[in-house]
Amino acid sequence: MGVQGLTSFLGSNIHLLTDLKLRSTKLVIDGNNLYHKLYLDSGLEQVHGGNYDSFTNLIYKFFESLSRCEINAYVVFDGGCDISDKKLETQKQRMKERIRKAQSLSKGESGQVLPLMVRDVFIKVLTKLQVNFVQCFSEADQDIAALANVLDCPVLTLDSDFCIFDLNAGYCPFSYFQWRNINPSTSENDSYIPAKCFSAKYFCNYFNINMSLLPLFATLAGNDYMNTTALEKIFSKIHSCIGSRKYSGKKHGHIHYLLDWLPAFASAEEAIIYVMNKLREQDRDAVREFLTLAMADYDLHDVQNLACFFNKGSYFSSTAIKLNLPDWVQIALAKGLLAPMISDVLLLRRTFLHVQVEDMRRASAHMITQPIRQVMYGLILNFYHDSIASHETQQSGKFYIEEFDRLENHLRKTSVEAIIMSREFSEDLSLQKLPEVSLETRLSMFVVTFGVKMSTLESVPPAHRLTIATTCYWVANSSSKVRQHHLKALVMGLVYGEACEMMTKPELHGEDIRLVYEKLRNLKKGQQCGRRRHGHEAGPNVEDLHIFCQWQCCFQTGLHFNQLLCTPLQEPDITRIYNGPLVHQLCHKLKTLSSTEDLFNSSPILDKLYRSLIQAAMSSLPPDHFQSKSKSKSGKPKKAKTAGKPAENTSGRTQTGSQSNINVGNRFASLYVDELA
Numbered sequence: 001m002g003v004q005g006l007t008s009f010l011g012s013n014i015h016l017l018t019d020l021k022l023r024s025t026k027l028v029i030d031g032n033n034l035y036h037k038l039y040l041d042s043g044l045e046q047v048h049g050g051n052y053d054s055f056t057n058l059i060y061k062f063f064e065s066l067s068r069c070e071i072n073a074y075v076v077f078d079g080g081c082d083i084s085d086k087k088l089e090t091q092k093q094r095m096k097e098r099i100r101k102a103q104s105l106s107k108g109e110s111g112q113v114l115p116l117m118v119r120d121v122f123i124k125v126l127t128k129l130q131v132n133f134v135q136c137f138s139e140a141d142q143d144i145a146a147l148a149n150v151l152d153c154p155v156l157t158l159d160s161d162f163c164i165f166d167l168n169a170g171y172c173p174f175s176y177f178q179w180r181n182i183n184p185s186t187s188e189n190d191s192y193i194p195a196k197c198f199s200a201k202y203f204c205n206y207f208n209i210n211m212s213l214l215p216l217f218a219t220l221a222g223n224d225y226m227n228t229t230a231l232e233k234i235f236s237k238i239h240s241c242i243g244s245r246k247y248s249g250k251k252h253g254h255i256h257y258l259l260d261w262l263p264a265f266a267s268a269e270e271a272i273i274y275v276m277n278k279l280r281e282q283d284r285d286a287v288r289e290f291l292t293l294a295m296a297d298y299d300l301h302d303v304q305n306l307a308c309f310f311n312k313g314s315y316f317s318s319t320a321i322k323l324n325l326p327d328w329v330q331i332a333l334a335k336g337l338l339a340p341m342i343s344d345v346l347l348l349r350r351t352f353l354h355v356q357v358e359d360m361r362r363a364s365a366h367m368i369t370q371p372i373r374q375v376m377y378g379l380i381l382n383f384y385h386d387s388i389a390s391h392e393t394q395q396s397g398k399f400y401i402e403e404f405d406r407l408e409n410h411l412r413k414t415s416v417e418a419i420i421m422s423r424e425f426s427e428d429l430s431l432q433k434l435p436e437v438s439l440e441t442r443l444s445m446f447v448v449t450f451g452v453k454m455s456t457l458e459s460v461p462p463a464h465r466l467t468i469a470t471t472c473y474w475v476a477n478s479s480s481k482v483r484q485h486h487l488k489a490l491v492m493g494l495v496y497g498e499a500c501e502m503m504t505k506p507e508l509h510g511e512d513i514r515l516v517y518e519k520l521r522n523l524k525k526g527q528q529c530g531r532r533r534h535g536h537e538a539g540p541n542v543e544d545l546h547i548f549c550q551w552q553c554c555f556q557t558g559l560h561f562n563q564l565l566c567t568p569l570q571e572p573d574i575t576r577i578y579n580g581p582l583v584h585q586l587c588h589k590l591k592t593l594s595s596t597e598d599l600f601n602s603s604p605i606l607d608k609l610y611r612s613l614i615q616a617a618m619s620s621l622p623p624d625h626f627q628s629k630s631k632s633k634s635g636k637p638k639k640a641k642t643a644g645k646p647a648e649n650t651s652g653r654t655q656t657g658s659q660s661n662i663n664v665g666n667r668f669a670s671l672y673v674d675e676l677a
Contacts, residue, residue: 002160004222007173009252010163014196016203020154020172021183023069023192027172028148030140030157031077031133035122037158037174038062040112047105047357047540048580049548050115053500056575059125065179069191074147074310075126075133077119078140079333080343081352083319086293091352095404096411098355103409105357106542116354116552117574120559123336124575134309135336137317137343141165146303154197163198164218164298166211170197208263215295216268217258234275234287268295309334319347325383326432332563339560345380350402358549359480359542364405365549368477369557370416375449376561377401377418383431421445435566443568450558451476452620460616461609462570467494467577468613469569470558472620474551484626485590486547487617488597493583495600495610496520497576512603519599523589524582544587552578 010016042058045051066073081091101111126133136143145165148155154169155162162171176196183192204211220234235254265271272291276284302318309315315334316327325346332338344351353366381399400415421429425445427437434442447454450473457465471490475482499517502509509517555577562569589596600607 003163003218005252005255006160006163006218006221007158007175009255010160010173010198011175012252016206017173017176017196017198018170018202020170020195020197021192022071022154022172022177022195023190024071026072026074026151026153027066028144028151028153028155029073029075030144030155030159030162031075031122031135032119032140033157033159033174034062034075035118036114038122039114039118045581046111046113046115047108048545048584049356049552049578050118050580052115052117052121052574052578053497053576054579055118055121056125059122060129062179063129063131065182065193068182069193070189071193073131074151074306075131076140076144076147076306077123077133077135077336077340078138079136079340080138080347081350082139083347084293085348092404092411095352095355099360099406099409099411102355102357102406103360106360106540106545108540113355113357115580116356116549117556117578120339120556121575121577124573127336128575132310133336134306134315134334135340136304136306137320137330137333138347142297142300142303143306146300147306149300150305150307161218161298163200163203164214165300166200166214170199172197207259209259210262210266213262213265213268213271215298216271216291217262218298219291219294220258221254234279323347328435329431338563341560342380342564345377345401346383349400350404353403353405355406356549356552357540357545359546360406360409361542362546363479364407365546365553366403366405368474368479368550369553370403371419372449372473372554372557372561373401373403374417374419375421375445376557376564377416378420379429379434379564380431381418382420382429421449424448434564437566439568442565446562446565446568449561456616456620457569459619460612463572464494464609464613466558466562466569467555467572468616470554471551471617473558474554475617475621475625477554478547478550480543480547480550482547485587486544488590488614489583489587490548490551491610491613491617492520492586492597492599493579494577494613495606496579496582497573498609499603499606500576501573513606516600516603516606520582523585524579541584541588544584548580548583548587 038058039055040046044054044058063073081087098113102113104111105113123133123135141159141161142165144155144157145162145167149166149168152168154172155167156172156174156177158174165171172195176194178194181194183190183194200211200214203209204214209217235257262271265274272288276288279287304315304317306315313331316330320330323346329338329342333340333343341351353364356365358365398417400417403414403416405412405414425441427433427441429437429441429445443454447457447469450469452469452472456472457469460468471487475487496517499509499513499520502513503517559571559574562571586596597610600610
């Protein structure tokens with residue numbers, strides 16, 4: 001992320017950073033960077049699908065530290081991917097690396113992979129805490145820098161691109177932001193967070209470089225979409241200009257060369273002209289175009305003023321305006337009420353599916369929700385009545401979304417058909433009119449797509465209906481057979497999340513709640529101690545990993561689909577929805593000790609909730625569903641029994657995107673799927 005080598009260069013030259021005592025100030029925070037750093041740097045669970053209740057507690061502590069020092073945070077998130085596609089190859093390479101790390105973790109080896117719903121949980125906690133935040137339409141770096149200058153405050157991130165922007169109050173690297181180490185003070189008003197700050201002006205003065213040269217410096221040092229061939233050509237000329245080899249083989253050699261070379265020029269244009277004159281004529285246009293496009297990312301002119309969003313609640317992206325997107329979509333995206341994949345589907349007709357730690361020999365866990373995504377794609381693209389023809393196959397009248405996902409331990413690109421449900425309902429289901437569609441129709445769309453009955457959902461409290469709908473879908477459609485111990489362990493984990501939330505509110509819990517909470521906490525600790533005692537050599541139970549990864553996919557997709565439908569179902573509190581280590585430990589115990597579920601007996605409230613959720617899930621299944629049957633060895637996902645209903649073809653079979661549900665052993669598979677090795 002950012003300028004290659006610049007973060008470690010600053011770490012080796014700490015004198016380029018100044019000490020800062022942060023208190024009584026505004027602070028613009030890179031949201032994507034923050035939730036990555038908080039989760040991954042805090043040693044939170046990654047192998048078993050995440051530990052969202054511990055992550056929630058961590059977020060509370062972080063913003064409590066800011067509040068104690070009277071720091072007013074403005075959190076800014078990236079939305080969809082870069083619309084120019086110049087970073088597409090970088091995105092593919094990063095996803096390949098995440099697949100490699102996930103495979104390593106699934107074997108009990110080292111690696112870091114962010115659990116699936118970390119972003120969703122983070123945004124939900126910010127909403128609860130009433131922290132200022134906005135989700136941009138696409139990448140947010142320029143918006144973050146512009147907002148920081150409007151507010152005249154620093155930026156907190158660990159993205160070295162912010163060394164290049166001309167920031168009035170500088171950039172605070174997260175590595176030196178000591179939020180856990182608030183300076184002790186006798187007066188609450190004097191408390192501060194020790195930090196370090198990078199100033200582009202100080203950096204340029206130190207190396208005698210004109211500020212206007214920084215974007216060129218970043219581009220030549222290498223950034224997120226560098227053209228290696230172009231850079232090599234340029235650097236060969238720079239080296240010959242300097243005529244020095246004193247940095248050859250030295251760490252940060254490129255950066256040292258540039259800092260020696262750039263002071264000779266008064267402007268970026270002057271330096272570019274100098275390089276152009278050294279290149280072959282046939283290379284000049286391509287190199288200049290590459291440099292111009294890369295440097296434009298640091299230009300803050302004509303950038304959306306996010307202050308208007310925080311002051312008035314209005315957000316309008318120039319890209320969204322050009323596409324004439326409905327106002328409600330733009331505002332919902334900005335408020336984090338819609339997932340960023342909506343932007344990617346609207347603009348790019350593609351999406352990257354989140355890599356999870358699962359059984360890498362099987363089809364991706366995301367395959368279970370492909371039929372749901374097809375319906376979502378149809379709703380999203382139902383906005384483009386006239387322009388959609390340019391994206392559809394003229395012969396078939398169909399149109400497709402590109403999904404990037406894994407195939408075993410490789411990256412693959414799959415074309416997935418979008419399904420239009422309009423003909424199934426009498427109301428106008430265009431994207432513009434979706435908020436005006438009756439609640440009855442929107443709710444019907446949800447339950448039909450997930451294949452559940454309203455009577456099943458009505459048997460549980462409203463706050464749990466979405467969870468039960470997605471859980472029923474999971475049990476019915478999982479590629480690996482979900483057994484009773486999986487279902488019971490999951491529901492026990494859901495009830496534990498309720499107990500955790502009750503424990504934060506003394507008025508809502510008594511001694512019985514506390515006893516159950518402590519029992520489950522000790523059970524979770526026992527699982528963690530067992531892992532440390534026995535080591536990771538054998539690795540986790542990958543069958544269970546895969547099954548629970550599929551549940552998370554079902555739940556998250558249900559959450560996002562419900563949001564797209566303007567929440568016909570009450571949105572559940574997801575902040576403590578899943579604790580991977582606990583669920584896996586409960587699953588292990590339930591395999592041999594069915595009385596494990598009696599843990600709730602001492603609390604009538606929790607026991608009643610557990611029984612109602614289990615009964616609702618079981619009532620949606622055939623009576624013999626959990627009876628032993630011959631085990632499928634194909635590893636292929638079942639076709640969704642009900643989710644594809646709106647897309648039945650003329651032969652009466654469920655249409656779930658034939659281009660993606662292919663046999664990977666078929667020698668003709670490459671006709672449908674691009675494997676990006």
